[in-house]
Amino acid sequence: MLDFGLVASGMAVGLAVAAPIGPVNLVVIRRTLRFGSLNGLVSGAGAALGDGVFAAMAAFSLTAAIDFFLKYELVLQLVGGIFLVILGLRTLMTHPHLNDREAEKISGVAARVFIATFALTVTNPATMLGFIAIFGGIASLSSAGHGYGHAVTLVLAVIAGSMLWWLGLSQFVSLFRQRMNDRLLEIVNRVSGILIAVFGVLVLARVVYKFFS
Template identity: 40%
Template sequence: MDYVLLVKCILSGFFLAAPIGPVNLICIRNTLTYGYITGLTVGLGAALADTLYGYAVAAGLSFITDFISRYHLAFRWGGGIFIIYLGLRTLCSAPQDLGPEQKPPNLYKLFAGIFFLTLTNPITIFAFIAVFSSLGIAVLITDFFTTCLAAIGVFTGSALWWLTLTGIVHLFYNKVTPVTLSRINKIAGIIIILLGITSLFEL
């Protein structure tokens, strides 16, 4: 039954990463601006955070869930403010600063920033709880091996989504002009800011 657990966790990781949100928009923007590797770095940072949450749920680490529940306002406001900051940076990107000649961001800092941004979303762990319960994953996790297998499945599924997204977006990398990219930045920046504001006040 281990293969059933692995497949279910891969599907969970894929579909939980897929909904369009701030990280997806940041990934798209970085892929169009700097190329495939930079965009994929964004995705892998989110995938690692998803994996930690998936492992926590699979291992039944209730103290993590309790901690996040207790301080969910701090997580939500911290993450929301950071999202708004990223939206403002995207919105204010000038056309002359865009294009292949622009120096790409430090990949380690980018990876770490997205990793912590994803961790600040307390909804993620509860989404995993809901999905693991609805797909019957919880009953398949019986020991340390199956717990690790579940985490590997989540990472694989999430990484597959980011590989797919960056691959599709990268097809347009050489077809996007600086002016078009500037418009994309403004639209993405506004959407990211609105998502950040929404995350501050959602129930």
């Protein structure tokens, strides 16, 4: 029988980890404004899958995987920081146009963005540590004599909660899309590019600080 309390808890976790404004939120907002809510939702889905990976580690108590992320935390953060800086600079140098649709095929470019947001999520050990902290009470529900079925339910609920956030965000942002023009889109693109690059620089600065401390 489906444990609705467990589902509600998992969805709450998914919402909690997706909601804080960060690089993925900026990517989803920018792509929704330029290409519509479906493209923004696909972009967020990559992060939701990444959240699911960390949720599975916590729910199934995958110690080896957790140890791997902790052991190579600085390397992952270095990769993630560099990726953010490159993504930010690339976004900053792009000159988008609302009517420029031919190069934006949903099967190709959206798939790459899905992979990019997934990579942004899984290269952030802080996300994993946040899951471990949050799952301190919830994960016990998935392992205390309930078998793997409850753990699977919990992981799927986390993904559903995360997807619920991306659906709501993309739909909300799309309401403002009709008011967009190329000038406003250029401003959004530059601001999001700068902020994404700043996120990357902060991550790299943290890596340098931890490496030499």
